[in-house]
Amino acid sequence: MSRLAKGGQIDRSRPLAFTFDDIAYQGYFGDTLASALLANDVKLVGRSFKYHRPRGILTAGSEEPNALVELRSGARREPNTRATTAELFDGLEAASQNRWPSLAFDAMAVNGLLSPFFGAAFYYKTFMWPKAAWEKLYEPAIRRAAGLGRAADGPDPDHYEKAHAFCDLLVIGSGPAGLEAALAAGRAGARVILAEEDFAFGGRLLSEKTTIEDDTPGAYVTRAIAELKSFTNVRLMVRTAVFGAYDDEYGALERVADHVAVPAPFQPRQRLWKIIPKRVVLAAGAMDRPIVFGGNDRPGVMHAAAAQTYVNRFGVAPAKTSAVFSNNDAAWRAAFDAHDAGASVKAIVDVRTDVSPEITGGAQKRGIRTILGGKVVSTRGKTLGIVSVETGHGRETLYVDGLMMSGGFSPNVHLTCHHGGKPSWDETIAAFVPGKCPPGMTVAGAATGTFSLADCLADGGRKGAAAARDLGFSAADPTPPRAESEATGQKPFWWVHESKGLAFVDFQNDVKAKDVALAHKEGFSSVEHLKRYTTLGMATDQGKLGNVAGLAILAEVSGRTIPQTGTTMFRPPWTPVALAAFAGHHRGPDFRPTRPTPSHAFAEELGGQFVEAGPWLRAAYFPHRGEPTLRDSVNREVLAVRERVGWIDVSTFGKIELSGPDVGAFLDRVYINTFSTLKPGKVRYGVMLREDGIVMDDGTTTRLSEDRWAMTTTTANAGRVYQHLVFCHQVLWPELDVRMASTTEQWAQIAIAGPRARDVLQGVVDDAAAVSAEALPYMGAAETTVMGGVKARVFRVSFSGELGYEVAVPARHGEALARAIAKAGAAQDIVPYGLEALAVMRIEKGHVSGPELNGQTSAADLGFARMASTKKDYIGRVLAGREAFRDPRRPSLVGIKPVDRTQMLRAGAHFLKPGAKPTTGNDQGWLSSATWSPTLGHSIGLGFLVGGSAMVGEVFRAWDGLRGTDIEVEICAPCFIDPEGVRLRG
């Protein structure tokens, strides 16, 4: 056990049992999975992506590239979780990934031996040819070898949700700068949100021992959090990672129940926050970074700052005997803390020859050997056992099981880049510091490159107060708590040239120093090319750890400075976000709203089978017993309507009501035909074009009274047409006095169709005479009452080609109306019919619908040329007259019948002349809609054919390359039933 006897912020009275690769271990409340594994001397935790090299825990935070594990099991299994951020809980099951047959012996590790062949751009170079092998051999093989964890194999049993928060100031990070910023703004009365990605507030204060006001940093954190909690205007959000800066809002992920085995009842697993702040203080701290030397990826090599965290926060000595390899003062303090906690530190190797006496004195006092001007050149052991050091006087071997490395600190500038701001290179700290930030964001503390604790506390307070003042709050710069200004000396150092063995720049992507040099040698010297050629900075790591070293090496081999070589930029997210969090409750049946028609419940009672029509759920057909196929039911429904009568809910059609003195003029401008001449009580069919002359929608508009008009649109275009009308009214013709409102929801509309439709209608209206053949002729409308006083509108229109009416009542009476119609029609043997029968009948009647109004067809293509008024202007008129639209070769609407009437037509087929080869040049048009016509007893269709109606009587082929059919068809007029409209007018 490497658990220290005392110290740390774990609760030794609360042991937690967990397993890793099926072996049982114990940790404590307050541990991460990583700290608990280290406490149990588990050093090998994963295999690398490409070479399957054994890997251990490198860091103690969200930048961890190696310790990616699977957590939980079954449907809750989640891959690629960083052990360093996974909070330990009782019963946690964790497993290593990307290894076979076991973590200790991984067969794929042979890749490591072949590493000379797997260098930069290995994929590009190796799998160029033969081309055919790519899909069959190379890609599957690479995917097998290079995969990381396994996704769960069942639907996620947990739920996720989204939420919004608004504030004056968002403080990101709760280290010394973040706490002081939140306190300053909170005291001033500003609404503050303090977001911390860890499960504990404090940031680096949890890991260090530098005193504040002569007390431990932990005591300071406790006091600060207590004060923040006392403010009603401050919200503390723990386990909440702010992952992206977007336009005026920040994305954040709250891990609500990731730290328990199963979320509490009704508790979400994670919550995706949109935080909308007026100002932001980014206090994200800084990250220790690796040094590139031979064997720097061996389990046991760890960042010095991480080792310090394990010792001070978790009470774990990551190694029994350690050495240090660094270029800066902070790593020495980490070594001192390890020593003071009882771990053995054999030597501190520092590349510098002049380290301040204050620091070297600390080593002397503790009896720790120092090797100044030294370098680690290689390591050995499956887990670390031997470190080889170039001391300046020769090679020396150190027998240690831990190596704390530190190449200096990189400020966490990630979020500053999300609006395109480029970080700038600061020579004095050899790191990128924030450049142009997103609007309203200031950066405080270590994230600016100011590393001493005293400076961070002061900077945070100043920036928090400034943000509050900026918003009009009265806030003086606070007096920062007194803290030591510890030494922050360092010397830029990246790469041990004398390295033996593989020296890694990017641990997660297995990119080595040699790969960077090779990329440059082969001409990929731009940073962006380097990334694509070597995969440096890809995957979840996104260059957090390795990019600066990679850039430095590229600069060195190309003889340029780092600023000349390039910049490291970051894009969201800071850490990976599960897609489930973005979906929230919108999954399964709640993917989007389901809109029921007013008669839904009744249709269900009648056995209706429903189909999604956009968000609507509409009855598709009503099967009877003994009808084995959909076609059987549809045929019966069609014949019933043609021979007797049927009803269907058509409430989903868009409905727009208009009034005002200029409605007639307005409609004349949006429809191709004239409406201003329409008399009250009359219905007219109209077609609207887009500006480009293509048909947008069709439907009817009724003039109910002198000053009241009711428009209908297709179901699909209901929203679009209303939007179009509002645009026309507000932007194009603001001078027209037109008032309109969408009434799609207001009116339930039931269509009654068939020779006996009038009898049924007269059974539901209160005044039968009002709907007699004389009182209500074809294309007439009446306002009346039904079912004993319910106000209703009756329109004599027909989509089926039969005598038809549409009866509208306020939607709350819609279901009652449908039931009343069914009851009134019982004597006529009325049937409910669905969308399928409706679609059959409209093709039989030659009415165009979605497949014809497909965004490619003009009014002339659809046979509406004569409908278009030449006496007025309307939207789309000019562009409908374009040359291409007048081309005689342009296909236009025709009807289609198979020559052999037993053949089935299928929409999507192309028309070819007999004997012509199926080439684009020979294409004569396409079949847009096809159906079996029970009325005619054969298949029929509508389509667009070069020559259009002039081709009636000719024979073509309907060639369907997709389904492999090629049948002879006869061209006819698009209307198959009652072309004179006798039935309509009956």
Add this chain to the structure above:
Amino acid sequence: MADLLASIHPAKSLPPGRYGASTQTPGVTLKRLDKAVAVLVAGRAGLSAERAKSLGATLPEGPQRVVAGDLCVVGIGPGRWQISSDGDPDALVEKLDAAFSPEASAFDQSGGTVQLSASGPHLPDVLAKLVALDLDPNEFSVGTAATTVTAHVGVTLWREDDGFVFAVGRSFEPAFLRAFVQSAAEFGIALVD
């Protein structure tokens, strides 16, 4: 929890009752209101304040809610108001016509609009999940209204003394209730008819 509403078809309105955590008192209560609703749209010349007097209520110029007796007037756009009252829809439209015709037109929406009143100690927590607006009482006081989108459903909402009222389209009510119940489940919710 993913199956909280799995047994209820998404096209069906959730039946009244308790959902989610079984707390002693529900964190949120959602009650369907029985209201006549109309939309009043002003013509190009606009409406004079004088005309509104006969109604006994002013017509707010922005996203505000004004109450006069049983009449509730909510600004939903320039020259547009959603007006609701107790009682008969036709009577409401006649009242509006009498007050504003011909300068403005009234459109009956009683069949198409459902009003729901939401209240309860956890309402702010639930609304944070549903509404992308700052509903802090200092920013969104009693009488403030908004026309926006929640969970892909278009809504008009306003703050009353004891909570919020939501107006949603009839066919969107089932989806709205599902989103509301799922968001409120951790606090316990009561649906009241």
